[in-house]
Amino acid sequence: MNPLDWWLLLAILLFSIGAFGVLARRNVIVVVMSLEVMLNAVNIALVAIANFRGGARGAGTLFALFVIVLAAAEVTVGLAIVIANYRNRRTVQTDTYDKLKG
Amino acid sequence: MDETQFMRIAVALIPLLPLLGFIVTLVLGKRWGARAHILPVALVTVSAALSIYAFIWAFTHQHEAFVWDAFTWVAAGRFTVEWGFQVDTLTGVLLLVVGVIGMLTHYYSIGYMHGDEGYYRFFAYLNLFMFAMFVLILADNYLLLFLGWEGVGLCSYLLIAFWFRKKSASQAGKKAFIVNRVGDFGFMLAMFTIFTATGTLQFTGVFEAAESGGIAAGTMTWICLLLFAGAIGKSAQFPLHVWLPDAMEGPTPVSALIHAATMVNAGVYMVARSYPLFIQSETAMTVVMVVGIFTAIFAAYIAITQNDIKKVIAYSTISSLGFMFVALGAGAWVAGIFYLFAHGFFKGLLFLCSGSVIHAMGGEQDMRKMGGLRKKIPITFWTMMAGALSMVGLIPFAGFWAKDEIIGATFLHGYYVVWAVAMVVVLLTAIYMGRLMFLTFWGENRADAEVQAHIHESPPIMTVPLIVLAIPAALLGLAVGLPPEGGWIHHFLHPVFFDMEGEPFHLLGEGGLLMLASLATVLVGLVIAYYLWVRETDVPGRIAARVPVAYNASLNKMYMDDIYDVVPIRATLGFASWLWTFFDAKVIDGAVNGTAWLWGRAGDRLRPIQTGRVQSYAMYMYVGMVVLVIVFAWVWVS
Numbered sequence: 001m002n003p004l005d006w007w008l009l010l011a012i013l014l015f016s017i018g019a020f021g022v023l024a025r026r027n028v029i030v031v032v033m034s035l036e037v038m039l040n041a042v043n044i045a046l047v048a049i050a051n052f053r054g055g056a057r058g059a060g061t062l063f064a065l066f067v068i069v070l071a072a073a074e075v076t077v078g079l080a081i082v083i084a085n086y087r088n089r090r091t092v093q094t095d096t097y098d099k100l101k102g
Numbered sequence: 103m104d105e106t107q108f109m110r111i112a113v114a115l116i117p118l119l120p121l122l123g124f125i126v127t128l129v130l131g132k133r134w135g136a137r138a139h140i141l142p143v144a145l146v147t148v149s150a151a152l153s154i155y156a157f158i159w160a161f162t163h164q165h166e167a168f169v170w171d172a173f174t175w176v177a178a179g180r181f182t183v184e185w186g187f188q189v190d191t192l193t194g195v196l197l198l199v200v201g202v203i204g205m206l207t208h209y210y211s212i213g214y215m216h217g218d219e220g221y222y223r224f225f226a227y228l229n230l231f232m233f234a235m236f237v238l239i240l241a242d243n244y245l246l247l248f249l250g251w252e253g254v255g256l257c258s259y260l261l262i263a264f265w266f267r268k269k270s271a272s273q274a275g276k277k278a279f280i281v282n283r284v285g286d287f288g289f290m291l292a293m294f295t296i297f298t299a300t301g302t303l304q305f306t307g308v309f310e311a312a313e314s315g316g317i318a319a320g321t322m323t324w325i326c327l328l329l330f331a332g333a334i335g336k337s338a339q340f341p342l343h344v345w346l347p348d349a350m351e352g353p354t355p356v357s358a359l360i361h362a363a364t365m366v367n368a369g370v371y372m373v374a375r376s377y378p379l380f381i382q383s384e385t386a387m388t389v390v391m392v393v394g395i396f397t398a399i400f401a402a403y404i405a406i407t408q409n410d411i412k413k414v415i416a417y418s419t420i421s422s423l424g425f426m427f428v429a430l431g432a433g434a435w436v437a438g439i440f441y442l443f444a445h446g447f448f449k450g451l452l453f454l455c456s457g458s459v460i461h462a463m464g465g466e467q468d469m470r471k472m473g474g475l476r477k478k479i480p481i482t483f484w485t486m487m488a489g490a491l492s493m494v495g496l497i498p499f500a501g502f503w504a505k506d507e508i509i510g511a512t513f514l515h516g517y518y519v520v521w522a523v524a525m526v527v528v529l530l531t532a533i534y535m536g537r538l539m540f541l542t543f544w545g546e547n548r549a550d551a552e553v554q555a556h557i558h559e560s561p562p563i564m565t566v567p568l569i570v571l572a573i574p575a576a577l578l579g580l581a582v583g584l585p586p587e588g589g590w591i592h593h594f595l596h597p598v599f600f601d602m603e604g605e606p607f608h609l610l611g612e613g614g615l616l617m618l619a620s621l622a623t624v625l626v627g628l629v630i631a632y633y634l635w636v637r638e639t640d641v642p643g644r645i646a647a648r649v650p651v652a653y654n655a656s657l658n659k660m661y662m663d664d665i666y667d668v669v670p671i672r673a674t675l676g677f678a679s680w681l682w683t684f685f686d687a688k689v690i691d692g693a694v695n696g697t698a699w700l701w702g703r704a705g706d707r708l709r710p711i712q713t714g715r716v717q718s719y720a721m722y723m724y725v726g727m728v729v730l731v732i733v734f735a736w737v738w739v740s
Contacts, residue, residue, distance in 0.1 A: 019724060022717070022720055023717055023720055023721050023724060024717075031717070094715060094716065094717050095715055095717075097714070097715060097716060098713055098714035098715050099714055100712070100714035101712060101713055101714030101715075
């Protein structure tokens with residue numbers, strides 16, 4: 001295996017762990033954290049590919065920087081929603097958030 | 103301005119003026135109140151004058167037809183129809199009848215409809231009718247004729263149902279319209295067939311194709327029979343005659359104008375106009391004659407027992423129209439048109455007179471409550487006498503010459519059975535017309551004292567048209583029908599029915615004998631009527647009691663309305679009811695509700711997926727993504 005594959009394997013592992021956390025965990029804080037893990041997994045993939053492949057060297061890295069900025073904004077809004085929701089419902093368990101049930 | 107140009111303007115204005123009158127009166131008439139008649143009557147008078155001018159043109163140009171295609175009306179591929187007018191001698195005769203009687207009816211209506219709340223509406227409709235009727239007779243192709251044909255049908259509906267608050271009137275209007283549609287359907291099929299066979303609807307083109315043998319014999323028979331189906335509807339022949347007696351619900355001027363003198367003649371006119379087609383089909387001619395003679399005796403038999411004065415005249419109209427078709431079917435084309443010509447005047451007169459009688463009796467139409475009116479309304483009596491004697495066919499009145507030519511033609515052309523039946527019709531006609539006159543004008547008045555006190559002669563605006571119409575009703579035959587089979591009208595119409603060779607008339611031979619026979623029959627009929635309804639007034643009741651079946655059949659119009667009630671109407675209603683209760687409620691609603699039920703059930707099944715939890719939705723997205731990635735990867739690899 002060449003070095004890129006190792007990096008990509010790491011990215012896939014982290015992404016899967018994050019996805020599992022988003023889909024399976026009941027605590028909304030952990031869900032948001034898992035989301036961050038998924039984003040960072042993508043960042044690792046971007047940077048790794050930019051480093052080992054890619055014509056224009058900076059492009060992948062630049063993408064990763066964008067993702068970090070967006071992730072910061074996203075986690076701010078996300079945590080604000082979590083807090084607002086907690087104030088309303090006194091819980092952070094996602095399985096009680098089922099008002100849209102059909 | 104040369105003659106042709108003037109003729110064009112005249113022919114264009116004849117239908118246009120009443121159309122203008124219709125539109126303006128309908129829009130503004132309500133404001134004019136009791137003066138609403140001025141414009142429509144004036145316009146129709148001008149139209150009538152122009153009709154007379156066109157008649158004179160035809161008179162002075164007997165061997166040429168005036169044909170003018172104003173503009174192309176319909177152009178669709180190979181199919182083109184001109185808005186075209188044609189004036190030849192046949193059109194001339196019709197123009198004279200329609201123009202003059204139409205005008206007189208308008209004048210008469212001023213008096214008859216005075217004070218009616220729909221006064222302006224009545225004149226608007228009458229003008230629309232005149233427009234449609236003029237288009238019908240001036241048309242130079244079948245489609246334009248059909249436009250007028252439908253137009254007069256529409257006006258007939260509007261005017262029969264004129265007093266639409268009366269249930270029976272609105273019903274009668276609908277009946278007339280619907281029954282006519284049956285015939286019109288035949289007419290339309292005929293037009294389709296004509297166009298398929300010849301590629302045109304222009305009279306000249308169609309007739310040229312027919313004369314050069316361009317239409318196969320079988321097709322020709324079908325065309326003729328389908329055209330005749332249209333004529334059966336419009337001219338109230340058996341079995342589509344049922345609308346005409348009911349049409350008497352309309353105001354009497356309408357009965358006179360539309361249902362006696364003009365519109366009902368449209369069928370006769372159309373068959374006569376299509377004579378180059380009919381002469382090529384023996385079958386069609388026979389059908390025309392048989393239907394005509396059957397209708398004639400059928401209607402005459404019913405007329406004997408009717409008690410409504412207008413119903414009697416209505417059945418006599420059906421009978422007379424039957425006579426016209428007998429003439430056409432027997433090949434006596436000119437005699438048929440001659441009878442149409444005379445009939446228009448005397449039947450229009452009879453209806454207007456009956457209107458005057460009804461007016462005098464304060465709206466009473468039942469002859470059993472009349473009687474003794476001879477002295478009280480003398481002008482109506484004498485003019486009606488002229489009409490009635492013309493109708494029964496007494497020498498020298500107009501009806502005699504025309505009717506006798508038809509009867510003579512059936513005998514001389516060898517249709518002896520038809521001739522014999524026609525003689526019976528003549529006898530019946532004399533009896534029922536005699537009954538009408540005797541019941542109305544002789545004996546004692548049988549109305550209530552209050553009604554009797556108010557009996558009065560109609561105002562001059564009504565009696566003058568009666569007098570004017572009485573003149574042709576009495577003298578027309580002498581003027582145009584002498585000598586029989588060779589009179590002026592024969593020379594006049596000869597160019598239209600050019601291959602007709604009239605039999606020379608022999609006063610001392612068969613012709614004279616036939617004449618005497620029919621005259622004797624008329625006199626016998628009148629004597630019987632006098633005996634039954636003036637002398638021995640209790641005899642009719644006893645005869646009726648002796649043969650109840652025959653009497654009731656006649657009184658109940660041969661049960662035609664009942665038959666129609668059972669066969670087409672009940673069957674249709676039954677079928678519609680089945681469609682409603684079974685097909686609509688079960689099949690259609692079942693399909694609709696079933697679909698809704700299906701999706702409802704499917705929704706119930708799929709509802710648990712919609713958990714409302716964001717994470718499960720994220721899960722679906724994730725699974726979807728994975729599937730997509732796998733699919734794309736697989737596509738990528740392969």
